Amino acid sequence: MIAYNLPRLTYTIQAIWVEEASYMPANRIKESLCSDSSAVKKSGSTVTGLRLTNGQTIRSKYYIEASYEGDFLVAAGISTALGRESSSQYNESLAGVRDDTRYTQFEIPIDPYIVPGDPSSGLLHGISPEPFGKPGDGDQHLAAYSYRLPLTDVEGKKLAIYNLRGIPNRKTDLIGSEAVLCTDLLDMNDDWPTADANGRQKILDETATSTKGLIWFFANDEAVPADIRQEWSRFGYCLDEFPDNNHFPRQLYVRDARRMVSDYVVTQHTASEHDGGEHDPCPVAIAYWPTDTHCARRVVRDGLVHHEGFIFKDKHQWRPFGISYRSLVPKRAEATNVLTATCPSSSHVGYGAVRIEHQFYELGQACANACDIVLKDADAHGSVQDVPYSVLRERLLEQGAVLDVSLVGKPDFGLL
Structure with a gap:
């Protein structure tokens, strides 16, 4: 066979x-x-x-x-x-719209409007006009995707950026969630699973343009503090990665799309230390990871920019299963x-x-x-x-x- x-x-x-x-x-x-x-x-x-x-x-x-x-x-x-089930569907406290998103949340107040304090001026780019909604309600949003981008600070291999994980050969791996403003581009990939080939190509292209623009902004825009610009300016693409695509990844890191629904469903409880019940008697692999979903939205809440949806270890004692x-x-x-x-x-x-x-x-x-x-x-x-x-x-x-x-x-x- x-x-x-x-x-x-x-x-x-x-x-x-x-x-x-x-x-x-x-x-x-x-x-x-x-x-x-x-x-x-x-x-x-x-x-x-x-x-x-x-x-x-x-x-x-x-x-x-x-x-x-x-x-x-x-x-x-x-x-x-x-998308995201409501918290009532499987009795999951972490499901649906998240009332308390702490991971990669804004630590300082950010006005969401083009003219500060003036909603009539419109929202800044990248902020959804969607209402925050009711905590626990389900919706069709997905965890944000990103390009998993290898960079280096080695001339000729041309990014190891401070506070980012190192990988072999003096490279670093941008996975999208390193900071509040990062390569996780919220709200840009919700249509990916149901789009046709042309629709997916459009999402690929738009995400690539936004990712490259963000990196250029960090390294060059005078609105960014000089020390950060200097640090980012050291880095570049790895010349030994994706040589046939100008050293940029070809595919998105698809974190969340369709999930089968069968007679048995893995839920928050399956992965929970305190309310998980007995382990299933038919394991074929061990999951050793938190219930990890990236932010789904950047919205306005109480008049300020707010990230919503990240689940990563916070308020949940997970278990291997x-x-x-x-x-x-x-x-x-x-x-x-x-x-x-x-x-x-x-x-x-x-x-x-x-x-x-x-x-x-x-x-x-x-x-x-x-x-x-x-x-x-x-x-x-x-x-x-x-x-x-x-x-x-x-x-x-x-x-x-x-x-x-x-x-x-x-x-x-x-x-x-």
């Missing part, structure tokens, strides 16, 4: 288990999923094929959704969620031969604890093993929902996976 991965530049990745090797090699499949009703064919709850924008049809026994956006899940008629196999499979009535490694069944808050890349690797490993198990014994258990957990668990343990949450330790909240 051969697994094909459609490149990220298509905005849709499906790892597709194919029965013959007659299809194009993975590195030559440059097309994305069709956006019309012909995208996915089904017979009852079985997906029988998918159609790409170049007209190619790919048929397989099993399909793995491995994109952030979840386009394939939607096309296959599988339930998904988008086993990510359940049940969160990777759809409802049986919706599809019996589809899994997802990157859009697991979870709430907006719960997804924040799962969405880290190394955990996606582990979930991908679990999905691949599950496919192999059912391919080898389809008569006994042809549905992904029926994969014997004992068999899957034994395989993962043989491959070095850690599935016992008691082995990984717990965070020390006294250090926060």
Whole structure:
């Protein structure tokens, strides 16, 4: 069996288990999923094929959704969620509009208007006119995306910026949340998951322009204190990164898009130390990360600029937990031969604890093993929902996976 991965530049990745090797090699499949009703064919709850924008049809026994956006899940008629649930939906105290956003919050009062104190003059660029809303209410906003930008202060490799994390070869990694004014560009990516290819390209271009403009501002604008300008002026793009794209990343860091909704849902409680209940009996990986979601909005609250939506360790004692196999499979009535490694069944808050890349690797490993198990014994258990957990668990343990949450330790909240 051969697994094909459609490149990220298509905005849709499906790892597709194919029965013959007659299809194009993975590195030559440059097309994305069709956006019309012909995208996915089904017979009852079985997906029988998918159609790409170049007209190619790919048929397989099993399909793995491995994109952030979840386009394939939607096309296959599988339930998904988008945006932030209300706090009442899963009884999550951190859900919906956040009444108390502390992480990367403004520490000094900032007037939001072009003419200070005059609402009729209009809002400064980047501030949403949307009302703050009621704490706990759900909405369609997403955690802010950014370009994950490597920079350096080494001439010829041309940024290690003070107070930013260093990575090998004297580079630094701008992930978007280093400060109040940073490369997390709030409100710019809410349409990304549902946009077509042209719409996503427009968001890419607008975010790139804003990111480059922000860095230029830090290094050159006289409104910025001279010592900060001097520090930023030392830095530049890494010449050994993205050489075919003027050394700038090609893709956004998509932190939050569609999430599958199955019979089992990862929520805030799954990741909570004090009200999490028993650990799920079917783990395929260990999540060791807070319920981490970046700010969703920059709005006006009480007449001042306010960031809303960040959740990162504050007011929540999280715990490591086993990510359940049940969160990777759809409802049986919706599809019996589809899994997802990157859009697991979870709430907006719960997804924040799962969405880290190394955990996606582990979930991908679990999905691949599950496919192999059912391919080898389809008569006994042809549905992904029926994969014997004992068999899957034994395989993962043989491959070095850690599935016992008691082995990984717990965070020390006294250090926060």
